[in-house]
Amino acid sequence: MIRNYIDEDYLSGYIPNLDSLLFTGETNFNKQKVLAEIEVANDFINSNYKGLFIRNDLSLRKSGTTLSATTTETISSEDKLTRLRWVVDVKVLTGVDKTLTLYGTNDSGDNYTELNSMTIGTTNVGSIISQTLAVPYTAYKVTATVPSGTLDYSSLMTETGYDTLYALKWGGLIYFQNYKKEDDQYFSKYNEFKKRYDAEFAKFVVNYGDEINEEDTFGSNPRSITMLK
Structure with a gap:
């Protein structure tokens, strides 16, 4: 998009x-x-x-479910458009800072490479944060590290x-x-x-x-x- x-x-x-x-x-x-x-x-x-x-971005997580523990999302669909920008929209965050980590795979999830990470806090609620990758992968997943408090966010990959x-x-x-x-x-x-x-x-x-x-x-x-x- x-x-x-x-x-x-x-x-x-x-x-x-x-x-x-x-x-x-x-x-x-x-x-x-x-x-x-x-x-x-x-x-x-x-x-x-x-x-x-109107064409779709590659969804990594949809918001609507609040997390209270470290959670790894399921693998995304295959990225056919070589999207290189990772986007996070922070909806809810309480307590201490949380860490989101992006992983990429080229073999349907048998092996993952850690690509990027971001630390988010209460000041990021309601804001959109993005990072760019140097190398594309065929699919992705995100892990949210939630040591305490709560977190809800959406995440996607989009084109650069x-x-x-x-x-x-x-x-x-x-x-x-x-x-x-x-x-x-x-x-x-x-x-x-x-x-x-x-x-x-x-x-x-x-x-x-x-x-x-x-x-x-x-x-x-x-x-x-x-x-x-």
């Missing part, structure tokens, strides 16, 4: 002096972030990529193929709003980000699994599509 999970720390990899571009009285770039998300979404819609907004587009659009908007005249350094950087975004979008390739019908997803004039069978 198309969704933006990148933050200003991620964006600073593209703009090392990011903080110097803040307007007086502003403490973050959330306004530009929202505009970037809207513009990227419109670009996908106008290019007939409507199905990307949109991250670069969001970063380039977001960064471009920041430079656009900072420039004063067309030959200054900010206008030059805006054009650079715009060109990189346009090039990235032009080569965008959609991978999708068997559960999505090509005609329903992309309309009668799909662009660049790679099918995974």
